[in-house]
Amino acid sequence: MRRFTLAGVIAVATALAFAAQAAPAGKLQDKFTQNGGVKIHYVVEGKGPLVVMIHGFPDYWATWKPLMATLSAAGYRTAALDNRGYNLSGQPKGEAAYAMPNLIGDVAAVIAAEGQKNAIVVGHDWGAAIAWQTALNRPDLVNKLIIMSVPHPAGMAREMATNKAQQEGSNYARNFQKPGSEKNLTAEGLAGWVKDPKEKAGYVEAFKRSDFAAMMNYYRANYPKGVGDTAAPPQTYPPIKVPVLVIHGMKDTALNAAGHNGTWDHVTADTTILMIPTAGHFVQHDAQDLVDRTIKDWLNQRR
Secondary structure, X not given: XXXXXXXXXXXXXXXXXXXXXXXXXXXXXXXXXXXXXXXXXXEEEOOOOEEEEEOOOOOOHHHHHHHHHHHHHOOOEEEEEOOOOOOOOOOOOOHHHHOHHHHHHHHHHHHHHOOOOOEEEEEEOHHHHHHHHHHHHOXXXXXXXXXXXXXXXHHHHHHXXXXXXXXXXXXXXXXXXXXXXXXXXXXXXXXXXOOOHHHHHHHHHHHHOXXXXXXXXXXXXXXXXXXXXXXXXXXXXXXXXXXXXXXXXXXXXXXXXXXXXXXXHHEOOOEEEEEEOOOOOOHHHXXXXXXXXXXXXXXXXXO
């Protein structure tokens, strides 16, 4: 009879857990890089101009699988991150580890690991906020910008100060900012929005590997804390000098579509805005075919 040691059982279990959250066999490939000692896991597919994809909350790299397939078939190299705190990426402790400069650094690390000076940057939810800030603070890293759901920070600040619908839509973020809010989260609950049963199990396992406090630290470190008269005063932002594509699901209850008004005032290159009346917050899934086709065509026109 074969004998199993405890260490051997743990090693096998760890390998199986990793396999469940890693890229499936085939064209997709797992890769890792480092930013200041924090491990960043990302998945690549395809060859061609680099497209870096950044997910939001609650999500992980696999949210981009359909878009990765579309763009890799069109001659692009796609790289989808697990944001720090999520799934196979490092999970540093403390709110400060999730401040925006560190998140921008994670994007820079992936671009450098791919041997490139810049990339097409795509983001949804927190990924979109990171994408905006990367374009604003490290414009050398971004040659085209694709945003889903989150307004330009100037538009977001305006809506937080003046738009009652956006102020009410941000109540969930206020709750997330409270100490101990992570205690109310479960992997199954976080995956509740996932409609595809074939994907849902992967989400649950990815969230079980994640740090719920880290997820909340994105909000504590970065989400605007004031509303109305207590909102932060307007800031002046440098112009974004690369083409920008914004895609928004108009049924989004967390982020009001009005926040995108005036986006073009902050961009000196061409600005394209697609509003989808039938889609909600997870627009890349609610209108998958339209979103993926639009991004592919938009990129090909500017190749």
